[in-house]
Amino acid sequence: MADHSADRLSALVTAALPGARADLERLVRIPSIWADPSHAEDTRRSAEAVAELARGAGAADVTIITADGGAPAVVAHWPAPEGAPTVLLYAHHDVQPTGGDEHWTTPPFEPAERNGRLYGRGAADDKAGVMTHLAVLRAYEGKPPVGVTLFIEGEEESGSPTLSALLREHRDALASDVIVIADSSNPSVDVPAVTTSLRGLVSVIVEVAMLERPAHSGMFGGPVGDALTALCHGLASLHDEKGEVAVPGLVRGSAEGPDLDEATLRSDVGLLDGVELLGSGSVPTRLWNKPAVAVLGIDAPRVSESSNVLLPRARACVSMRLAPGEDALKAQEALAEHIEANVPWGAQVTITRESGVAEPFSLEATGAVYDAVRRAFAQAYGNEVVETGVGGSIPFIAEFARTFPGATVLVTGVGDPASRWHGIDESLDLAMFGKAVLGEAHLLAELAPSTS
Known part of the structure; x- marks a missing residue:
């Protein structure tokens, strides 16, 4: 019988980490x-690399699957020993755009270590999740004490549009007793967390029209308004x-537990001096249990290209995060109706409800x-696990819960507040990465049938 004692697992994980790094x-x-x-x-190359690993x-067995023209996902199996449960290990191999390579300290797709952190797009979100799972399986030398299904998705950063089809078409291959989703964050590099709430997400495109064509602001400005100013209102x-x-x-809730330190939050996000929360x-x-609205983009002339004309049309993309308990489609409709009612001066308003809806x-x-x-995780990190909410959205979690209602869903962290997911200079704390691997290795041992 394999030795899965704490000391043995720690040694195996330590041996697996250099290759995982x-x-x-890669x-x-x-x-x-x-x-x-x-x-x-x-x-596609990324999916093939994960399949090879x-x-x-x-x-x-390892299979690359797709549905409805979506991104390639990887499914692999390690059969369950007799009487053992099956654990699905989820992560995603797609990444966000860089936000402008020129803004990064080092090129985003050339990984670089600085002060114990690995920098690069996807280093934390979520290729660290991919390699956490694979490092655990390597530590067990390919023979984990439970059944394992590895499911690595390829379009999470696009809202997982074909995940429903993947789950329908491959339900039997993905069926499991426990689902571990390594796509969240810890409150610090030394404190492990399980995520128990996530906000939902909806967005709309607002187009405002006031003129048939551009008009000279000197000849007509005053009695005649412009679309961009109306949109701004x-x-x-x-x-x-x-x-x-x-x-x-909209639904508004409250979060229990201690408050977060405002100074730490301001530092983590890079808030400028004097800017209020x-x-x-x-x-x-405010982060986890209330709605939040952001204007993500506006179609209008650049300042360097502007001229003295009244703009006939202007567009904006408006995104809204939703508190747990909200109905996403109802909230999207409320957002659209509010904007339409508040664009002034009889401007014509067209609102397109975006299809990428994520339920909280x-x-x-x-x-x-x-x-x-x-x-x-307490054994791996040396600190007790905390329950935390996340202000972001992971729409597929509700999809998993609906598809496999008997499975327990765990959302674990592979990032920390300094990871800058989706931002410039995204990074992974390498010491925390080792703790995450060890914690997951201990978890599989905990889930194995008792031999006593």
């Missing part, structure tokens, strides 16, 4: 930006004077599996 860097070098059609082939970790109505979301009828209530409540999600972290993850 090297393969993480994956980071692949610009798998599925949202950009010019990187479709890179995303799964074979090297002893998978009994409508967008300004989205918040009240305190920065609270002003769209009526929006809204009211504790920081966790929450769960109760109770039961034997959660007891096991608390023991496993």
Whole structure:
């Protein structure tokens, strides 16, 4: 019988980490930006690289799957020993656009280590999740004490549009008793977390029209308005004077537990001196349990290209995060109606409701599996597990819960507040990466049938 004692697992994980680090860097070098059609082939290369790594970790079978023209995903299996449960290990191999390579300290797809952190797009989100799972399987020398299904998606950063089809078409191959989703964050590099709530997400495109064509601002400005100014009025109505979301009828909750340190938050996000935080209530409540609205983009002339004309049309993309308990489609409709009612001067308003809707999600972290993850991660990190909310959205979690209602869903962290997911100079704390691998290795041992 294999020795899965704590000391033995620690030694095996330590031995597996250098190779996992090297393969993480290899994956980071692949610009798998599925949202950009010019990187479709890179995303396929990324899937093939993950499949190759799964074979090297002893998978009994490895398949690259797609649905409805979506991105390639990888499914691999390690059969369950007799009487053992099956655990699905999820991560995604696609990444966000860079936000402008020129803004990075080092090129985003050339991994670089600085002060114990590995920098590169996807180093944390979520190729660290991919390699966490694979490092655990290597530590077990391809023979984990439970059944394992590895599922590495390829379009999470695009909202997982074909995940429903993948789950329908491959339900039997993905069926499991426990689902571990390594795509969240820890409150610090030394404190492990399980995520118990996520906000939802909706967006709309607003187009405002006032003129048939551009008009000279000197000849007609005054009695005649312009579309961009009207659009700005409508967008300004989205918040009240305190920065609270002003769209009526939305769900608002509160987060229990200690408040987050404001100075740490300001430092983590890079808030400029004198800039105020929006809204009211504790920081966790504002981050996890209240709606948030942001204008993500505006179609208008660049300042360097502007001239003295009244603009006939202007467009904006408006995104809204939703508190747990909200109905996403109802909230999207409320957002659209609010904007339409607040664009002034009789301007014509056309609102397109974007299809990428993410429902909010929450769960109760109770039961034997959660007891096991608390023991496993406390042993690896040296600190107790905390329950945390996340202000972001992971729409597929609700999809998994609906498809496999009998499975326990665990959302674990591979990042920390300094990881800058989706931002410039994204990074992974390498010491925390080792703890995440060890914690997951302990978890699989905890989930194995008792031999006593």
